[in-house]
Amino acid sequence: MSTVFIALQANEETRPIIEAIEIDNPLAVVNRQPAMVKIDAPNRLVIRKETIEEQIGREFDLQELHINLITLGGNVTEDDDSLTLSWAE
Amino acid sequence: MDMKVAKKKLGLKEKYRLMTRDLGWEPTYRAKDEVFPYVNYEGIKVHDWDKWEDPFRLTMDSYWKYQAEKERKFYAIIDAHAQNNGHLNITDARYLSALKIFLQAISPGEYAAHKGFARVGREFPGVGTQVACQMQAIDEIRHAQTQIHALSNYNKYYDGFHAFADARDRIWYTSVARSFFDDAMSAGPFEFMIAIGFSFEYVLTNLLFVPFMSGAAYNGDMATVTFGFSAQSDEARHMTLGLECIKFMLEQDPDNLPIVQGWLDKWFWRGFRVLGLVSTMMDYMLPKRVMSWREAWEIYGVENGGALFKDLARYGIRPPKGWDDAEKAIDHMSHQFMLGLYQWSFGTSFHSWIPSDEDMDWLSAKYPTTFDKYYRPRWDHIRKLAAAGTPFKNFGLAKLCQTCQLPVVFTEPDDATMSCHRETEYKGEKYHFCSDGCQHIFDNEPEKYVQAWLPMPSLFQELDGDIGAWMNWVSLRDGEDNGDYSGSRDQRNFDQWRGMATSNT
Numbered sequence: 001m002s003t004v005f006i007a008l009q010a011n012e013e014t015r016p017i018i019e020a021i022e023i024d025n026p027l028a029v030v031n032r033q034p035a036m037v038k039i040d041a042p043n044r045l046v047i048r049k050e051t052i053e054e055q056i057g058r059e060f061d062l063q064e065l066h067i068n069l070i071t072l073g074g075n076v077t078e079d080d081d082s083l084t085l086s087w088a089e
Numbered sequence: 090m091d092m093k094v095a096k097k098k099l100g101l102k103e104k105y106r107l108m109t110r111d112l113g114w115e116p117t118y119r120a121k122d123e124v125f126p127y128v129n130y131e132g133i134k135v136h137d138w139d140k141w142e143d144p145f146r147l148t149m150d151s152y153w154k155y156q157a158e159k160e161r162k163f164y165a166i167i168d169a170h171a172q173n174n175g176h177l178n179i180t181d182a183r184y185l186s187a188l189k190i191f192l193q194a195i196s197p198g199e200y201a202a203h204k205g206f207a208r209v210g211r212e213f214p215g216v217g218t219q220v221a222c223q224m225q226a227i228d229e230i231r232h233a234q235t236q237i238h239a240l241s242n243y244n245k246y247y248d249g250f251h252a253f254a255d256a257r258d259r260i261w262y263t264s265v266a267r268s269f270f271d272d273a274m275s276a277g278p279f280e281f282m283i284a285i286g287f288s289f290e291y292v293l294t295n296l297l298f299v300p301f302m303s304g305a306a307y308n309g310d311m312a313t314v315t316f317g318f319s320a321q322s323d324e325a326r327h328m329t330l331g332l333e334c335i336k337f338m339l340e341q342d343p344d345n346l347p348i349v350q351g352w353l354d355k356w357f358w359r360g361f362r363v364l365g366l367v368s369t370m371m372d373y374m375l376p377k378r379v380m381s382w383r384e385a386w387e388i389y390g391v392e393n394g395g396a397l398f399k400d401l402a403r404y405g406i407r408p409p410k411g412w413d414d415a416e417k418a419i420d421h422m423s424h425q426f427m428l429g430l431y432q433w434s435f436g437t438s439f440h441s442w443i444p445s446d447e448d449m450d451w452l453s454a455k456y457p458t459t460f461d462k463y464y465r466p467r468w469d470h471i472r473k474l475a476a477a478g479t480p481f482k483n484f485g486l487a488k489l490c491q492t493c494q495l496p497v498v499f500t501e502p503d504d505a506t507m508s509c510h511r512e513t514e515y516k517g518e519k520y521h522f523c524s525d526g527c528q529h530i531f532d533n534e535p536e537k538y539v540q541a542w543l544p545m546p547s548l549f550q551e552l553d554g555d556i557g558a559w560m561n562w563v564s565l566r567d568g569e570d571n572g573d574y575s576g577s578r579d580q581r582n583f584d585q586w587r588g589m590a591t592s593n594t
Contacts, residue, residue, distance in 0.1 A: 002396030007299060009318050034379055035306035035314050036299070063147065066155045067162070069325045070318055071295050073393045075400065076144035076329050080101045087400045 002087040004045050004074030007038040014068045016055035017047075023055075024048050036070055045074070047083045101146050108148035110139065113216035125214045131277040133349075134342035138215030141337050144329055152224050156231070159319050166315040167239055176246045177590045178309045180376040182583035183574050187301075187374040188240060188313060189249040189439035190366060194266040195297070196236040197257040199320075201270035202285055203229035209278040221330050225286075228323040235319060239312040246586075247579050249438045252564030256438050259563040261487075261544035262366075264494045268541060269363045273356075275537070279338065280352050286331030288356035288409075291397065293364050294324055295389040301367060304375045332397075339404040346405050355533070357409030358526035362493040368423035369430065372452065373444060381455035386419050411526040417502040420456050424464040429498040431471070432483040435556075438565050440574035443472050463505050480573070484556075486545045491520040491538055492527035499523050515539060 006021075008014040014037065021028060021039055028041040039045065052060045062083055074085030099107070116124050128135075169175070179185070203226050210222030237253075244250035257263050273284035302317030335353075338345045368382035398408040430441045444452065449468060453460040474481045487496030501507040511522040515535045522528040531538045552558045560567050569578055 002399055003392055004396070005393070009322075034303045035318070036303050038299075063145070063151050063155065066145075066147070066322060066326070067158050068322065070321045071299055071328070072325050073295075073396065075332065078101070078145055087396050088403055 001042050003040050004043060004072075004085040004087055005038055005040045006045060006047070006072045006085060007036055007070040008065075009068045009070060010035055010037050011068065017052055017065070017068075020051040020055045021045070021047055024051050041085075043089060044084065044086045046085075049081050104148055105143070105146035108150070109143075109217050109220045112220075121214065125212060127212045127278055128214060131279050131348065133279045133338055133345050135215075135338075136341055138213075138218070140340065141215045141217045141333070143217055143221050144333060145326055147221075147224065147326065149220065149224075156227075159322060160231075160235075163235055163315050163319045166311055167242070170239075170312040171242050174590055175310075175312055176243055177583075177587050178311075180308045182247065182579045183440070183442060184308050184310065184374060184376050185243060185247055185249070185579060186439040186441065186574070187370040188243060188310075189253075190262075190370060190374075191313075192236065192240045192250060192253045193256040193260065193438060194263045194366070196233050196240075196253070197263070198266050198270050199229050199236065200233040201267075201274060203227075203233065205270070205274045205281055205285060208274070209281050212278040218334075225323075225327055225330065228320075228327070232316075232320040232323070235316045239316045242312060246582065248566070248577070249440075249570045249579075252438070255564040259544070260438060260565065261436060261489075264542070264544050265366070266363055268494045269359055272359065272537075279348075282331065282334045283349065283352040284356045284359070286327065287335050288331075288353065288360045290324060291328040291331045292357060292390075292394055293360045294321075294328070295393065296364055296385055297367050298324060299389065300380050300385040301371055301375075304371060304377075304379045307377045307379050308375055335401070335406075336404070339401075339406070350406060351533075353406070354410040355530050357415075358411040358524075358530065359493065361411065361415050362495060362523075362527070365418075365422050365495070366426060368419075369426040372423035372455070373427045373448070378451065382423050383419055383455060390415070390419075410529070411524075414502045414524065414526060418499065420459040421463070421500060421505055424452070424456075424460065425498050425500070428464070428467060428471075429487070429496055432481055433487060433496075434572050435482060435484065435567075436565070436571065438563070438570045440572060440577050440579060442574040443475060444468060459505065475573075486548065488521055489543050489545050490523035490527050491541060491543070492522060492530045494541065494543060495523055497521060497523045 008017065010032065018030065018037055018039065022030060024047070025039075025041050025045050028039050028045060031038045031040065047062070047065070049060055049062050052062075062078065062080070065083065072085055074087055077084045077086070115121075122129070206222045206226035206229060210219050210226055213219055213222065240250060257267065270285075273281050276284060298317050298321040302314050302321065305313040305317060335349060338349050371378065371380075371382045371385065394408075394412075398406065427441065427444075430437060431443070434441045449460070449465055453465060456464075471481045487498070489495065490497055497508070497510055499509045501509045509524060511525060511528040513520050513522070513528060513531060513535075516539075518539070520531060520539070522531065548554060548559050552562065557567075565571055574580055
């Protein structure tokens with residue numbers, strides 16, 4: 001097992017995104033550090049557009065993530081509906 | 090009333106195809122080899138450039154939109170910083186030493202990376218690659234500019250910021266970062282991608298930008314947090330490009346594996362040495378610390394680097410050759426660097442200091458196996474000398490490693506009481522090294538590294554060893570920019586202004 005992670009700036013825009021990630025990834029662990037939030041998950045983490053839209057109540061383009069993204073670890077796969085981070089099992 | 094019908098938006102994949110692949114063409118006036126002359130000599134075999142895909146599928150139109158948004162956020166905070174006495178809101182002016190090192194050594198590295206990506210974007214034949222490199226070239230110049238701009242606010246009030254460009258070109262410790270980027274920029278396009286895109290960005294920049302910038306937030310420095318995180322938001326894309334690049338090379342041809350592995354070995358060690366200075370910034374220069382260098386290494390080196398190399402094992406990649414030596418150095422390096430910076434502080438355009446009792450207790454808690462045994466006794470001795478009015482100053486010049494250009498201040502990987510030193514003789518000249526890693530790099534490409542410009546020998550060659558003339562040449566103001574923090578003008582000003590900011594007398 002390897003850990004994938006994503007780190008986002010801690011601000012109003014990312015709060016619902018982090019909540020969406022928690023909903024979609026029950027195994028994710030959220031670490032709150034000064035000015036940033038780092039989310040770790042075993043092998044795989046998925047970020048879904050639909051879940052984020054439910055949290056923020058408006059349309060969301062997954063590429064908006066770039067604005068508040070700090071760093072990530074894992075192979076990235078992105079399409080219109082989701083962004084997945086994974087390590088080969 | 091006319092109904093506005095929303096045009097169906099292009100899907101991400103379709104848009105990416107149209108905005109990258111569709112912009113390329115096959116040259117007809119000239120042969121492809123003539124248009125892309127540098128892409129073969131390194132020995133990397135590529136059969137299908139279209140296999141290179143940016144996993145984020147970012148296209149130029151979206152790129153400008155999101156970058157503009159990042160800039161607006163950045164300048165909102167920079168303005169607030171300037172309007173709200175941001176220079177007084179930091180925890181302690183000692184913290185500024187970390188920013189001075191950043192500005193003198195790292196921001197110019199961003200500019201060098203800009204030049205490098207502009208070049209390789211031209212040299213690679215694949216359109217997806219060209220677009221990604223073009224974005225990264227623009228990102229890197231943005232980083233250099235926003236960092237210089239953010240830190241210019243501190244230059245109005247504090248010493249050591251005023252001549253960062255001269256420091257970048259001439260002062261001794263910045264040649265460590267400069268030689269790293271010069272080495273990468275004078276390599277072929279594929280090696281450049283491994284050097285900067287993969288080793289530096291993917292394996293190592295997390296250690297610089299993430300815990301250190303979080304530390305800046307902890308120390309009240311919103312300007313630095315902002316440029317740090319704004320830069321790092323591009324970094325996630327750069328890391329992904331670096332990882333994509335290495336996977337692309339390995340998937341294109343099995344003959345690429347040994348070449349790629351050799352570059353990984355080289356550039357991991359080069360990067361580890363350059364970023365070593367960050368260990369001291371984290372352990373010693375942040376008055377309020379988020380985590381130790383050791384803790385940061387556990388997360389971003391051991392855990393994340395380990396996961397990465399486990400993932401790449403499917404291609405036959407093994408962890409870089411210097412990995413074990415790096416692990417052995419983690420509990421020592423920040424202390425060894427700080428002792429070096431303190432004893433040569435006459436020649437640094439930032440301040441260093443003897444750690445307080447509280448600092449030392451924190452260090453022994455974070456480094457239980459090394460600090461009390463090897464480093465506290467040395468600081469105690471240095472403190473006694475300072476109290477007796479005979480501070481420990483080393484006016485000799487450091488012997489530099491021919492490869493990484495750091496002073497030879499490290500110890501043997503398996504014996505922290507033995508200074509580590511390697512030597513190679515090449516064409517009748519002796520060359521010195523700080524480690525096996527740096528010696529191996531030299532031995533592989535001696536004709537490259539014998540040409541290195543080393544600041545200490547140059548001081549004798551060009552200025553006859555005249556330290557005063559050297560200080561003028563590097564724009565170091567003796568007694569203002571350099572020396573101990575205790576008693577410095579930065580310390581006096583900070584204390585006085587902070588007093589004025591919190592009272593009316």
